[in-house]
Amino acid sequence: MHSKQLFFTSIGLVKPFELVLEQTMSVTKDDIAKVAKLARIQIDAEQVPEITHGINEILSLVDKMQQADTTHVKPLANPHDATQRLRADEVTAINERDKLMANAPESDSGLFLVPKVIE
Amino acid sequence: MQWETVIGLEVHVQLATQSKIFSGSANKFGAEPNTQANVVDLALPGTLPVVNTEALTLAIKFGLAIGAEICTHSVFDRKNYFYPDSPKGYQTTQMDYPIVGPGELEIELANGTKKSIRIHHAHLEEDAGKSLHEAFHGSTGIDLNRAGTPLIEIVSEPDMSGPAEAVAFAKKLHSLVTNIGITDGEMSQGSMRFDVNISIRPVGETTLGTRTETKNLNSFKFMEDAINQEVERQIEVLESGGTIAQETRLYNGDTGLSRPMRSKEEANDYRYFPCPDLLPIIIDKSTIEAIRATLPELPEAKKARFIADYQLSEYDADALSSETKLASYFETCAKTSDDAKLSANWVMGDVSGLLNKNDMHISACPISAENLGALITRIKDGSISGKIAKQVFESMWAGEGDADTIIDAKGLKQNSDEAALESMIDEVIANNPKQVENYRAAEADKRKKMTGFFVGQIMKASKGQANPGLVNKLLAKKLNG
Known part of the structure; x- marks a missing residue:
C-alpha cells in the first residue's frame, strides 16, 4: 500500500517544471501525515519515520536532477514522444446503468448512494 | 474611509458538444440519473480518456472571439481532491498550459463609456457529477450524468470595480458565448456558472486587499446581490478593526444569504500534476484558421x-x-x-x-x-x-x-371605400348637431382637438375598420364645408 512508487505519484511531486531551483528539498513527518491524509492513505504512526526517510531519499534524487542545466530545455509534460489522439464528437456509449449499478454497494432510484457528505 | 472594490470572475461554461470531453457518453441535460455515465465517467479501473475534438474546437472558437492567442501546445493536468461526485479522485483540467491565452472583452458602462476587461486565460476541464443530499435518509445520492461534461473556465483579471461592471461583463460574456454557439447558455440549468473574487482597499491604495471567493452563482441577480453583500461585510469587518480571511463562500439563492464554506469542505491543496493518461495536445495553425473561418458575426x-x-x-x-x-x-x-x-x-x-x-x-x-x-x-x-x-x-x-x-x-380589412365612409360621416354629423355647432363656432386652432370626438364615433360605427387617414380627410371637408 505504501510503496515509494505510490507515494511518488500521490504527493504530486513529479511536476518537473515547477520545482524550486537551488534548494534542497526534504519533507518532515508532519508533511507526510498531511499528504497521507490528502491522499486518503492510512499509515500507522510507527511507519512515519521510515516513510519520511524513504520520501526524502527520492527527493535527494530529485535534487541531483535539479543540478542539470535545463536553460534551453522545454518543459516536458509527458515523456512519450507523441501527441494526443482525438476522437470525433459522437455518442458511442449506450445506457448500461443497471449493469454498472450492480457493482455499487448501495443504490436507490438510479442514484449511487454514499454516506452523507454534509451534515 | 472611502473604499474601492476589486472584482475578478471565474466563469464556467458548459460546451454544447454531443458527447463528453473524455468519453462517448451523451452530453444532454435532464436525462434519467446515471443513464449518461459509462465506464470512463465512472472511473472504472483500466479505462482511459480520449479527448473530444469538438470540445477543443469550441474552446478555440472562444479564444478567437476574444482575440486571444491559442496555445498550439496545451496540456491536461490533474487537480486532486476527494468528493463522491468526482469518481476519479481528481478533476482533469489545465494548469500551466491552457488552451486559450490572454484576451479581452469590452464592456459598456452606465455612463456610456467603454472599459476593457482583461481575460487572463481560459482552460478546458471536465464538470463533476451531482450530489443530492436531501431525499435519502442518512445517505447522499450521486448522479454522474454531468461528470465529464466539457467545460471551459474563463478567468478574468481583477479589472472590475463594482457589481455593475461585474454584471455587465458577465452579460457580455453570456451574449458572446451563446452567439458563437459554444454553449446553450441556459443559466438555470447550470450551463454558465460564476465564481466571484472580491476584495476591497482604501481609495488610492495600489496593493490588493485579501480576497474572498463566492462560488457557483448562476444568475446575474444573485451575482449582483452576492457582491453587494460581500462588499458590505468586508467594509464592516475592516472598519471595526478586523482582518479579512481568505476564504471560499457559498451564496444561497433561496435565502439570499452567504456563509463561509466549512474548512472541511475546502481542500486547497490540490497537488496538480500533468495527467499521465493524456498526451500533450498539439494544434496546428491551419486548424486554428479553419476554426476562425467558422466564427459567426460577433x-x-x-x-x-x-x-x-x-x-x-x-x-x-x-x-x-x-x-x-x-x-x-x-x-x-x-x-x-x-x-x-x-x-x-x-x-x-x-x-x-x-x-x-x-x-x-x-x-x-x-x-x-x-x-x-x-x-x-x-x-x-x-x-x-x-x-x-x-x-x-x-x-x-x-x-x-x-x-x-x-x-x-374576421373581416378586419380596413375600410377605404370613400362612398361608404362618407355616408357614415353624414350619419354621425346628423346625429350630433350640438357637437357640430360647437365645432363650427370654435377657433381654428381648437378645432383639431374637437375632431377626435367625430373620428371616435366613426371608428365605432365601422367597428374600427375605417381607414383613419381617409376618415380625417373626409371629415375635415364635411365639417368645414
Whole structure:
C-alpha cells in the first residue's frame, strides 16, 4: 500500500517544471501525515519515520536532477514522444446503468448512494 | 474611509458538444440519473480518456472571439481532491498550459463609456457529477450524468470595480458565448456558472486587499446581490478593526444569504500534476484558421451593422444584436416586411412583451418571423390599421393562422371605400348637431382637438375598420364645408 512508487505519484511531486531551483528539498513527518491524509492513505504512526526517510531519499534524487542545466530545455509534460489522439464528437456509449449499478454497494432510484457528505 | 472594490470572475461554461470531453457518453441535460455515465465517467479501473475534438474546437472558437492567442501546445493536468461526485479522485483540467491565452472583452458602462476587461486565460476541464443530499435518509445520492461534461473556465483579471461592471461583463460574456454557439447558455440549468473574487482597499491604495471567493452563482441577480453583500461585510469587518480571511463562500439563492464554506469542505491543496493518461495536445495553425473561418458575426459587429444598415437607434441595435436567435428573427422580419423600424418596434414591443409574460424564449415564439413580417406588410399597404394589427397579432399568437387568413376570416380589412365612409360621416354629423355647432363656432386652432370626438364615433360605427387617414380627410371637408 505504501510503496515509494505510490507515494511518488500521490504527493504530486513529479511536476518537473515547477520545482524550486537551488534548494534542497526534504519533507518532515508532519508533511507526510498531511499528504497521507490528502491522499486518503492510512499509515500507522510507527511507519512515519521510515516513510519520511524513504520520501526524502527520492527527493535527494530529485535534487541531483535539479543540478542539470535545463536553460534551453522545454518543459516536458509527458515523456512519450507523441501527441494526443482525438476522437470525433459522437455518442458511442449506450445506457448500461443497471449493469454498472450492480457493482455499487448501495443504490436507490438510479442514484449511487454514499454516506452523507454534509451534515 | 472611502473604499474601492476589486472584482475578478471565474466563469464556467458548459460546451454544447454531443458527447463528453473524455468519453462517448451523451452530453444532454435532464436525462434519467446515471443513464449518461459509462465506464470512463465512472472511473472504472483500466479505462482511459480520449479527448473530444469538438470540445477543443469550441474552446478555440472562444479564444478567437476574444482575440486571444491559442496555445498550439496545451496540456491536461490533474487537480486532486476527494468528493463522491468526482469518481476519479481528481478533476482533469489545465494548469500551466491552457488552451486559450490572454484576451479581452469590452464592456459598456452606465455612463456610456467603454472599459476593457482583461481575460487572463481560459482552460478546458471536465464538470463533476451531482450530489443530492436531501431525499435519502442518512445517505447522499450521486448522479454522474454531468461528470465529464466539457467545460471551459474563463478567468478574468481583477479589472472590475463594482457589481455593475461585474454584471455587465458577465452579460457580455453570456451574449458572446451563446452567439458563437459554444454553449446553450441556459443559466438555470447550470450551463454558465460564476465564481466571484472580491476584495476591497482604501481609495488610492495600489496593493490588493485579501480576497474572498463566492462560488457557483448562476444568475446575474444573485451575482449582483452576492457582491453587494460581500462588499458590505468586508467594509464592516475592516472598519471595526478586523482582518479579512481568505476564504471560499457559498451564496444561497433561496435565502439570499452567504456563509463561509466549512474548512472541511475546502481542500486547497490540490497537488496538480500533468495527467499521465493524456498526451500533450498539439494544434496546428491551419486548424486554428479553419476554426476562425467558422466564427459567426460577433455581437459588436452585428450591432454596428444594425445601426448602419437599418438606421436603428443604439438602444434598439444593442437589444436586438445581443442574442443570435433574436437578431435573426428581427432580420427575417425586417426583410419580409421591408421595414426595419416597424419590425424593431414589434419585436422589442409586442413580441418580447408576450414572450416575457409567458416566460418563453424567442425560439419558441408561436409567430414565425416571416408571419410577423407579413402582418407588418399589411399595416404598411393600408389593409389594416395599427390598432387592428394588434388584434390580428393576438389571434396569430393564439394559433389562429397567418395575418391574411385572420384578416379575411374576421373581416378586419380596413375600410377605404370613400362612398361608404362618407355616408357614415353624414350619419354621425346628423346625429350630433350640438357637437357640430360647437365645432363650427370654435377657433381654428381648437378645432383639431374637437375632431377626435367625430373620428371616435366613426371608428365605432365601422367597428374600427375605417381607414383613419381617409376618415380625417373626409371629415375635415364635411365639417368645414
